[in-house]
Amino acid sequence: MAPAPAGRDAVTARRRTTRIRRIAITTGGGDAPGLNAVIRSVVMTARQYGWECVGIRDSYDGLLEPMRGGGLVPLTPERVQGITRLGGTILGTTNAGNPFSYPVRRRDGSVVLRDRSAELLRAFRRERIDALVAIGGDGSLSIADGLARKGLRVVGVPKTIDNDLAQTVITFGFDTAVSFATECIERLHTTAASHRRVIVVEVMGRYAGWIALNSGVSADAHAILIPEIPYDVRKVAAALRAREAAGQYYSIVVVAEGARPRGGERAVLERRAAGGERLGGIGERLAKELAPLTGKETRHVVLGHLLRGGSPTTFDRLISLRFGAAAVRALAEGRSGVMVALDPPTVRYVPLARVARRIRRVPLNSDTVRTARGLGICFGD
Numbered sequence: 001m002a003p004a005p006a007g008r009d010a011v012t013a014r015r016r017t018t019r020i021r022r023i024a025i026t027t028g029g030g031d032a033p034g035l036n037a038v039i040r041s042v043v044m045t046a047r048q049y050g051w052e053c054v055g056i057r058d059s060y061d062g063l064l065e066p067m068r069g070g071g072l073v074p075l076t077p078e079r080v081q082g083i084t085r086l087g088g089t090i091l092g093t094t095n096a097g098n099p100f101s102y103p104v105r106r107r108d109g110s111v112v113l114r115d116r117s118a119e120l121l122r123a124f125r126r127e128r129i130d131a132l133v134a135i136g137g138d139g140s141l142s143i144a145d146g147l148a149r150k151g152l153r154v155v156g157v158p159k160t161i162d163n164d165l166a167q168t169v170i171t172f173g174f175d176t177a178v179s180f181a182t183e184c185i186e187r188l189h190t191t192a193a194s195h196r197r198v199i200v201v202e203v204m205g206r207y208a209g210w211i212a213l214n215s216g217v218s219a220d221a222h223a224i225l226i227p228e229i230p231y232d233v234r235k236v237a238a239a240l241r242a243r244e245a246a247g248q249y250y251s252i253v254v255v256a257e258g259a260r261p262r263g264g265e266r267a268v269l270e271r272r273a274a275g276g277e278r279l280g281g282i283g284e285r286l287a288k289e290l291a292p293l294t295g296k297e298t299r300h301v302v303l304g305h306l307l308r309g310g311s312p313t314t315f316d317r318l319i320s321l322r323f324g325a326a327a328v329r330a331l332a333e334g335r336s337g338v339m340v341a342l343d344p345p346t347v348r349y350v351p352l353a354r355v356a357r358r359i360r361r362v363p364l365n366s367d368t369v370r371t372a373r374g375l376g377i378c379f380g381d
Helices: 008-016 035-047 117-126 138-149 174-195 210-218 233-245 282-294 304-308 314-332 367-374
Strands: 022-027 052-056 072-075 102-105 111-114 131-136 154-158 198-203 223-225 251-256 268-271 277-279 298-302 338-343 346-351
Touching: 022 035, 035 052, 035 131, 035 314, 117 138, 131 138, 131 314, 138 154, 154 314, 174 198, 174 210, 174 251, 174 304, 174 314, 198 210, 198 282, 210 223, 210 251, 210 367, 223 233, 233 251, 233 282, 251 282, 282 298, 314 338, 314 346
Parallel strands: 022 052, 022 131, 131 154, 154 338, 198 251, 198 298, 223 251
Antiparallel strands: 052 072, 102 111, 268 277, 338 346
């Protein structure tokens, strides 16, 4: 095992890390390109301090349900070799394992929600885990904040393709998702133009329009509908008819899954008993509405989970590696209850309490929105 940092830094590191011998890593919520890069960076950086690393399978299920969740995974430099380029997460993940509201099935088949956080903390102590690096989005970091408040030493790493976390300029996974969405939309220009159709492209993003906005502008969409700007379908149709009158016989409409019509409701596929909802269906709904209003043959495409897959882009790889290393440095400096955040050109630390249960939406006066309007892109308002 490599020695700890030398010189004055070594003295400081030893003083601040005397209680740390073993740290755990967990990946929670939806998967995103860059997760494995963070894992590798944490393991390799922790090695410089002589710390042992373990991964918790399937978020916290590996500790709460070890027989089902798979328990703990030893994370050695050999185990994480070559995983930076891989999508997904070698630890597995779930968005249904909140230890503060954990679904427990009764004998009669019904499901009740129980607070198992105290049980989880006992499991950390039993496994001699001194600190946790929690990688996730809003839900996962809210859990991390709760665990930190209960005394666990925790540092969070911001992950979501939706880019909707507060206090950081960007989250890893977003650049990969936008790059792939842009490529897909560009391909749809070809078939839409060939058949003189309107094609509606639905992308992920939940209650924020970052993916739809950035990919739509980059791929020359003609209308972009985002949650931050309730739309009037008649105005969208009017913009598409105006293109037709100008001799442009096809149109591309990009819509975020959380977009909603003015005075109407979002398209919801499922309302969950544990709270929250699964969005989807807005693309199909919009295509059906636009067809009679434009007189055009209309199709819809849902990119969905395609945006989560594949290898991370160079940007996402680099920011993931930077975040992982910064998380270990935060622990070495004696910090807890913080999230690493990109504040160009550096990575800084912000309290988890300022991140948890907060969503960063697209500002209506942002330069990208203004650029889109300048390009003549319709927002339906």
